[in-house]
Amino acid sequence: xxxxxxxxxxGGRGLDRGARRRARELALQLLFSLDMNPPQGTQGxxxxxxxxxDRSLIAEAELAFAAGDLPRAEAATAALLTLDPRxxxxxxxxxxxxxxxxxxxxxxxxxxxxxxxxxxxxDMLDLADQLTRGVxxxxxEIDAHxxxxxxxxxxxxxxxxxxxxxxxxxxxxxxxxxTPVKVILNEAIEIAKRFGTSESRAFINGVLDKLAARLRxxxxxxx
Numbered sequence: 001x002x003x004x005x006x007x008x009x010x011g012g013r014g015l016d017r018g019a020r021r022r023a024r025e026l027a028l029q030l031l032f033s034l035d036m037n038p039p040q041g042t043q044g045x046x047x048x049x050x051x052x053x054d055r056s057l058i059a060e061a062e063l064a065f066a067a068g069d070l071p072r073a074e075a076a077t078a079a080l081l082t083l084d085p086r087x088x089x090x091x092x093x094x095x096x097x098x099x100x101x102x103x104x105x106x107x108x109x110x111x112x113x114x115x116x117x118x119x120x121x122x123d124m125l126d127l128a129d130q131l132t133r134g135v136x137x138x139x140x141e142i143d144a145h146x147x148x149x150x151x152x153x154x155x156x157x158x159x160x161x162x163x164x165x166x167x168x169x170x171x172x173x174x175x176x177x178x179t180p181v182k183v184i185l186n187e188a189i190e191i192a193k194r195f196g197t198s199e200s201r202a203f204i205n206g207v208l209d210k211l212a213a214r215l216r217x218x219x220x221x222x223x
Contacts, residue, residue, distance in 0.1 A: 015123055023127035024168065024187055026056065026120055028195060030132045031164040045136050052118075053083055053125050059115035061093050065104045066112070073097060079122040135164075135171045142170045149210040153203075161196050162203060169208055173215045181212050181219045 015023065030052050039045045057080040064073035074097055080090040095101025107115065120128070135142060143155045146166055155163060169188040172179055185208045192200040212220060 015127065019121070019124050020127065021187060021190070022120055023124045024131065025191060025194070026052070026118070026124065026128035027131040027135075027168055028161070028164055028191060029118070030128065031135055031167060032160055034132075034136065035160055035164055039136075042136075045133065049129050049132060050083070053129070054080070054087070056118045056120040056125055057083065057122070058089050059117075059119035060121060061089070062104055062107060063112070063115050063119050065093070065096070066107045070097065075121065079125075131168060131171065134175055135167050138171065138174070139167065142167050142174070145170055145174075145211060145215065146207065149207045149214065159197065159200070162192070162200050165192055165196065165200070165204055166207055166211075169204075170211055170215075173211060177216075177219075181216050185209075185212060 030048065033052075034045065034048055039048055057076050061073050061076035061080065064070070064076055073093065077090055077093040077097060080087050081094065084090065092101060093104070096103045146155050146158075146163075150158070150166075158166070165188050169184050172184045173181065176184075185205075188204055188208055189201055192204045196204070
């Protein structure tokens with residue numbers, strides 16, 4: 001599979017490539033968590049996404065305040081209070097921005113690393129939520145496709161990270177025809193480099209090549 005990444009990506013209109021990558025990474029984190037602790041129906045998925053968004057927006061606000069980037073802090077605070085008008089953190093941030101309360105304390109190294117792992121803007125979170133819901137609504141169909149494409153590993157026996165990277169990419173192949181196949185496959189490989197093991201890249205590459213040939217043959221270059 002080629003690693004050419006000079007193709008457009010319409011998944012997440014209005015977001016640049018880095019923001020779309022971040023949304024996919026957040027979706028992977030959410031899917032990993034939901035796989036570890038299966039939700040009770042669609043309401044359970046909704047609760048998990050709500051908690052994830054709250055955590056990401058708090059992280060975004062804290063990093064913005066630490067950097068002295070008040071417009072960014074303003075955007076994160078507004079999104080947090082839209083999510084939950086009673087949010088204690090949101091009210092604290094609002095008071096700080098209005099000069100009616102103290103600014104958040106400086107971040108320690110551990111806090112900063114924790115926030116960097118999950119911080120995101122509202123637009124990134126919208127795409128992450130869309131991708132996560134799409135996978136969860138069609139996970140049985142997606143796993144059936146993965147089973148056909150992976151002859152050596154049954155889906156339940158795949159590593160958690162690998163399985164959910166594949167689920168995410170399969171969902172995009174099935175449901176987002178506006179996103180080029182090369183983008184979907186290459187994004188999955190790049191995310192595998194960061195979150196998977198040394199063996200993840202080759203495994204995911206092989207499965208996705210077969211999936212793309214099955215699901216989007218018309219979008220592949222001639223052999």
